[in-house]
Amino acid sequence: MKAAFTVMRRELSSNRISFIVTAAVVLCATTSGDSEIALSNGNYTWLLAVLSPFFFVFYDCAKLMHLGADKRDYCAGSLMAYGALALLVSAVNSVFCYAVDPLNKAQTVVNMMGLCGWTKNGAAAAFLQQALFLFLVMVFLHALLLAQSYWYGWLADGLLAAVICVFTPIEPLRRVLAGFFGIIMFNSSALPHIAVCAALSAAFAAAGIAVLKRKTL
Numbered sequence: 001m002k003a004a005f006t007v008m009r010r011e012l013s014s015n016r017i018s019f020i021v022t023a024a025v026v027l028c029a030t031t032s033g034d035s036e037i038a039l040s041n042g043n044y045t046w047l048l049a050v051l052s053p054f055f056f057v058f059y060d061c062a063k064l065m066h067l068g069a070d071k072r073d074y075c076a077g078s079l080m081a082y083g084a085l086a087l088l089v090s091a092v093n094s095v096f097c098y099a100v101d102p103l104n105k106a107q108t109v110v111n112m113m114g115l116c117g118w119t120k121n122g123a124a125a126a127f128l129q130q131a132l133f134l135f136l137v138m139v140f141l142h143a144l145l146l147a148q149s150y151w152y153g154w155l156a157d158g159l160l161a162a163v164i165c166v167f168t169p170i171e172p173l174r175r176v177l178a179g180f181f182g183i184i185m186f187n188s189s190a191l192p193h194i195a196v197c198a199a200l201s202a203a204f205a206a207a208g209i210a211v212l213k214r215k216t217l
Contacts, residue, residue: 007069007077011060012084018051031107038104040111042096045089049134052085053141061146061212075209082138090131098123117188125190132197133185139201143208150211 025047031038056078064074093113101109113119116133118126147153167173184200187193 001076003070003073004076004080007064007073008080008084010064011056011077011081014060015052015055015081018048018055021051022048036107038107038109040093040096040101040109042093042100043110043112045093045096046112046134048085048089049138050141052082053138053145056081057142057145071212072209075205075212078142079139079205082135082142086131086135086138089134090127093130094123094127097126116186118190118193120188121190129187129190129193129197132194132201136184136197136201136204139204139208143204143211146208146211150214153211 097111118129167177
């Protein structure tokens with residue numbers, strides 16, 4: 001466990017670029033004052049969850065392996081790092097949603113927490129739902145990026161592109177796609193949403209571990 005904590009600290013400390021880019025976007029993003037609807041700057045904190053897996057996989061993975069880190073410790077450390085980042089991002093965006101966004105009286109401020117329906121369950125449940133969704137996103141990206149050097153990684157990329165290209169223009173398939181996102185993201189039912197995100201996160205984490213076991217660095 002100590003080695004896993006060491007991996008986590010190393011990954012978080014080497015993830016400075018993600019933190020800097022996210023902070024810059026959050027601070028600099030603006031919505032025109034003439035618009036009736038404004039996007040909450042807190043939404044841009046999600047950028048940290050999207051960028052971090054790329055650095056953990058393409059920068060930290062090989063480097064840590066060459067330094068003697070065990071693959072199991074790398075996986076455990078990465079999951080702990082994603083958990084910490086998910087809690088951090090969810091906490092910061094919650095502050096925006098409940099404390100900063102209401103200060104804008106001139107516009108209707110749209111925060112992803114409200115758009116997804118999570119705020120209907122109260123601040124604590126909304127915070128947890130957001131954290132688990134972001135954790136799911138990071139674990140999914142981690143597993144997908146680890147698989148990029150194998151045929152099944154490219155197959156997964158092709159399937160994702162096909163789903164987007166085929167399901168989007170066809171009405172019945174678009175409803176299926178919307179239903180899927182209604183389960184994992186736009187879900188105001190706290191317990192089912194949390195359960196689905198936790199189950200999918202466990203499945204993708206297991207897939208990532210399986211890929212890493214076969215990976216040569």
